[in-house]
Amino acid sequence: MNExxxxxxxxxxxxILDLKGNIRIGEDSLNVHRTLRQLLERGExxxxxxLADVSxxxxxxxxxxxxxYATCRKQGVELKLLNLTARVRELMVITKLLIVFExxxxxxxxxxxxxxxxxxxxxxxxxxxxxxxxxxxxxx
Numbered sequence: 001m002n003e004x005x006x007x008x009x010x011x012x013x014x015x016i017l018d019l020k021g022n023i024r025i026g027e028d029s030l031n032v033h034r035t036l037r038q039l040l041e042r043g044e045x046x047x048x049x050x051l052a053d054v055s056x057x058x059x060x061x062x063x064x065x066x067x068x069y070a071t072c073r074k075q076g077v078e079l080k081l082l083n084l085t086a087r088v089r090e091l092m093v094i095t096k097l098l099i100v101f102e103x104x105x106x107x108x109x110x111x112x113x114x115x116x117x118x119x120x121x122x123x124x125x126x127x128x129x130x131x132x133x134x135x136x137x138x139x140x
Contacts, residue, residue: 002055004028006035011107013117014046015039016082020053023061032061036068036079045077046114050107052083057091069101082110 004021017035022028039047049065057065065081072079080102084092092098104110 022056024058025060
């Protein structure tokens with residue numbers, strides 16, 4: 001058996017979860033559920049699941065991914081997928097779940113897809129409202 005291990009690592013304002021092993025009915029899918037719930041309780045807003053080392057996923061595991069995605073969306077949290085293995089990609093195509101998730105093959109591209117952190121955007125909007133943005137000049 002290939003027990004699921006989940007490792008957290010930050011990248012800019014995003015939390016990447018590196019999953020390694022199988023995601024199947026029982027403890028493995030519960031592990032995904034518990035981890036996502038804890039991240040939401042901590043206030044994480046941007047989560048990237050790296051599935052490069054997921055060797056197997058069953059319908060229960062797919063269900064946890066979908067359930068986690070739905071819960072995240074309800075709470076305004078972005079959840080995206082990275083590095084699907086051929087087997088996981090095939091299952092997601094067959095089940096038509098590939099159109100539900102944003103999926104990336106390149107980590108830098110995935111990170112960039114999240115855009116600027118909300119605090120940065122709010123700060124820029126506040127600065128624009130007060131007229132305190134840096135001035136630029138153009139020659140026409």
